[in-house]
């Protein structure tokens with residue numbers, strides 16, 4: 001039996017799948033952050049290219065992947081899908097476990113799948129500069145990579161505490177020609193205002209977003225790019241699930257359950273929506289499971305409501321599961337999963353009972369990552385480890401029930417720059433945070449009154 005299931009370049013999907021075409025009712029429209037009226041394309045075109053705004057609102061089911069984008073993606077795509085024989089054996093499960101390995105991209109995660117497409121559409125509309133924010137550095141490095149390929153200058157506002165603690169990610173950005181600035185900075189009004197109040201502010205994703213959006217709003221030649229949450233990001237990530245379906249055809253199998261970790265929802269949406277298509281059209285009864293950290297339980301404890309996308313209330317207001325834009329989660333090691341909101345598409349799928357959500361504490365999540373490293377070899381990112389944990393739980397359930405089942409999970413990225421988190425685990429210094437229910441209730445009181 002094959003361990004590694006590969007596709008040739010010729011077998012790469014030629015179109016993205018847009019699930020907006022298959023929802024039972026349209027997604028609630030994004031609102032202007034000040035007026036709370038539906039956001040017009042005008043508002044969005046100050047920071048995004050028209051092609052991406054069109055994709056954001058499109059109900060066309062299949063959208064062609066431009067050949068220039070295919071060309072760059074083919075550097076690492078199609079990505080391999082593995083049968084996890086080692087893990088299955090260690091668990092003694094009758095289940096078959098497969099995982100899609102997105103760690104093969106130059107930046108080490110799924111994020112370049114959309115970074116490449118976003119850089120391409122911006123360049124095509126004459127934009128030569130992009131600004132963005134990054135927390136742990138994964139998105140900043142992915143967009144820098146994409147910028148280098150299309151001749152776009154990339155300016156990244158990196159949350160100060162990560163900037164100081166994670167020089168390797170910053171150096172990757174610089175290697176690809178990106179410019180990385182510690183946020184809050186004195187290059188924007190938002191940054192200067194924060195620094196006036198607190199010169200030693202460690203920064204936050206909310207502040208970094210405000211700085212990046214401000215630069216895009218103030219400079220005609222500069223646009224803003226977001227690495228998750230938005231519909232067009234999930235569209236670009238659908239290549240993951242589409243490839244998996246082809247890979248399953250090759251081995252004559254099909255999953256009973258598809259699992260992914262969720263931060264903003266893009267890698268989960270990417271692997272899950274092509275399978276949701278089969279479910280919606282009634283041809284398959286596949287379960288779709290989103291895994292989140294207990295410390296930031298957006299889907300399992302948040303409410304489904306309109307909320308701001310950022311702390312500074314500059315980004316459009318969207319309908320999603322949220323813990324409140326003021327919610328500050330504990331500093332767990334899966335930094336990429338610490339977002340207060342969720343992709344509107346994933347939220348809607350949960351609302352329609354097409355997607356289930358579960359939450360796990362970080363210690364058992366790292367236990368899962370260590371078992372995976374020892375049995376399958378790959379050292380995964382702390383974010384990805386949540387999906388590994390989800391898959392192991394499903395495999396153990398199958399064992400208990402004495403039933404066969406086919407499990408697929410998305411291995412969103414490698415953890416080569418996250419080894420200090422593994423170190424904390426080995427030194428037994430990881431803490432498990434229960435979600436602070438009172439804090440969530442307080443934060444939810446500040447939702448916009450729509």
Ligand SMILES: *Cc1c(COP(=O)(O)O)cnc(C)c1O
Nearest residue numbers: 228263264265266267336383413
């Ligand atoms: C950013 C990131 C995530 C979380 O973001 P999503 O948009 O939810 O996919 C997960 N895994 C890795 C490796 C990441 O870099």
